[in-house]
Amino acid sequence: MENDSTIWTEKYRPKKFEEVVGxxxxxxxxxxxxxxxxxxxxxxxxxxxxxxxxxxxxxxxxxxxxxxxxxxxxxxxxxxxxxxxxxxxxxxxxxxxxxxxxxxxxxxxxxxxxxxxxxxxxxxxxxxxxxxxxxxxxxxxxxxxxxxxxxxxxxxxxFKLLEKKDIEKRIRLIIEKEKLQIDDKAIEALYEASEGDCRRVINLLQASSSISTRITPELVNTLISGAEPAEIKIVLEYALSGDFLKAKDKLLEVMLKESISGTDIIKSIQKEIWNLQIDDELKVRLTEKTGEAEFRIVEGSDEFIQLEALLASFVLAGRGINR
Ligand SMILES: Nc1ncnc2c1ncn2[C@@H]1O[C@H](COP(=O)(O)OP(=O)(O)OP(=O)(O)O)[C@@H](O)[C@H]1O
Ligand SMILES: [Mg+2]
Missing domain, CATH: 3.40.50.300 (P-loop containing nucleotide triphosphate hydrolases)
Structure with a gap:
């Protein structure tokens, strides 16, 4: 690796039209x-x-x-x-x-x-x-x-979120210049974590490389701040079963234990909705609610209040389900 003190997002910021991907x-x-x-x-x-x-x-x-x-x-x-x-x-x-x-x-x-x-x-x-x-x-x-x-x-x-092939192109260039090694699965993990945000990918890659010159999916995953999907699933299941207090306590526990931001929690919730055993129409409705909560948090509303309100709408949605 060359100069460790440079920030890669700047070092690898494209300088010509041809270098921009997507x-x-x-x-x-x-x-x-x-x-x-x-x-x-x-x-x-x-x-x-x-x-x-x-x-x-x-x-x-x-x-x-x-x-x-x-x-x-x-x-x-x-x-x-x-x-x-x-x-x-x-x-x-x-x-x-x-x-x-x-x-x-x-x-x-x-x-x-x-x-x-x-x-x-x-x-x-x-x-x-x-x-x-x-x-x-x-x-x-x-x-x-x-x-x-x-x-x-x-x-x-x-501008659109970058596609996987574009992100991959950028990752491979950096890997080559920095003389690193990477698994295909790690590229996948980096892309998943970035959701098309190239700055995020490059930052994650740089963070990974400071730990090892061989970038594996496990390494990438340890660096991704985000809630464990399994824990978020428990939160959502409590809420859908009508137990608001348990859902709330569990959510707070997850957030504090791993010091995750409200918007990252929202992203995990949004992903987990699609793994729940509920019908698709309800998934769409809950996704919409989640989007609203995200918007309000981004706009500066209190994240705990928004997350609680979101859990409340899961509780209400749960009442309509025959479980
Ligand atoms: N399309 C792209 N092709 C290649 N590299 C990119 C691309 N988009 C972003 N990057 C990388 O990510 C870094 C951040 O990109 P940039 O500053 O252009 O983001 P932005 O769209 O202005 O984001 P923001 O809305 O946060 O200001 C760049 O320095 C560059 O390394
Ligand atoms: Mg900018």
Whole structure:
């Protein structure tokens, strides 16, 4: 292994269009736009770790070559203290002409969905004011959180979770460069754990490699933080049988014992629903409930309250079953 202190997600962040895996149509379109040196405002929407920030950086480097640093401004909406800071920074940056041959500069606004609606309204006016000198690339997880007037000013590209073959390609490249060995089953385990999030895969791979140069599925599994499926199954069965208190206590035990986050518990529950002996319609309904709880937790609602509410809906669903 080379330099142990580097973070692999950065070390192996693609630097050229050709190195990005998956998202084929998006890459083709964005590459063509970049070649023409005339990009529109763009919005990269989609799940974490699928290449949004990576692609934005590739665009900037391709457009500006050696002048890429001077000609682009990166802002993270969730770091900046309010829209006034964003606007001031944009103004200061947009005031001076771009260096080199490209007639505009690029502003990359990461996590744009962290901005409030009011902040987005202000941003929209800023975009209008500087259209002649600046192009915006925005990234967000949920485009539905972006107000229509901004969306309609952008070409929206929807990133998807990466497929297994794409994740595998990236894993194999890293394995080769780092002189590691890996079992096919371990690739499977890494993909399963990542659910299409490439950052997660690479982090898991790096963590595994710090323990052994031979990556096995067992090794990967010991590193995956997640509840034991068997334990989650017990929780759900208590709930479906109507014993809310036992279900709740067991869930708390699992969460505390393994210090698992609410969203990871939700993922385990979602998987386990499909292993329960209940009919498919009920599975669909419970999956929907689980999705709602996940959404609320992600939005900042208390995870214990949401999980308890979820267990309550399992109890109610259980009443409808002849057991
Ligand atoms: N499509 C991809 N091809 C190759 N590597 C990728 C891809 N997507 C992500 N990666 C790897 O994962 C890391 C994180 O990706 P990136 O920063 O582009 O994610 P993102 O989509 O911007 O996620 P977030 O929504 O969390 O900001 C990259 O440094 C790179 O190593
Ligand atoms: Mg990003």
């Amino acid at each position: 998202q084929d149509d998006i890459i083709k379109n964005v590459q063509n736009l970049t070649k023409s040196f005339n990009i529109p405002h763009m919005m990269f929407a989609g799940p974490a770790g699928t290449g949004k920030s990576t692609l934005a950086l590739i665009v900037v480097k391709n457009l500006f070559g050696v002048h890429w640093k001077e000609n682009h401004l990166e802002l993270n909406a969730s770091d900046e203290r309010g829209i006034d800071v964003v606007r001031q920074k944009v103004k200061d940056f947009a005031r001076t002409k771009s260096l080199g041959n490209v007639p505009f500069k690029v502003i990359f606004l990461d996590e744009a969905d962290a901005l409030t609606k009011e902040a987005q309204q202000a941003l929209r006016r800023t975009m209008e004011n500087f259209t002649s000198t600046c192009r915006f690339i925005m990234s967000c997880n949920y485009s539905s959180k972006i107000i229509d007037p901004i969306q309609s000013r952008c070409v929206v590209f929807r």
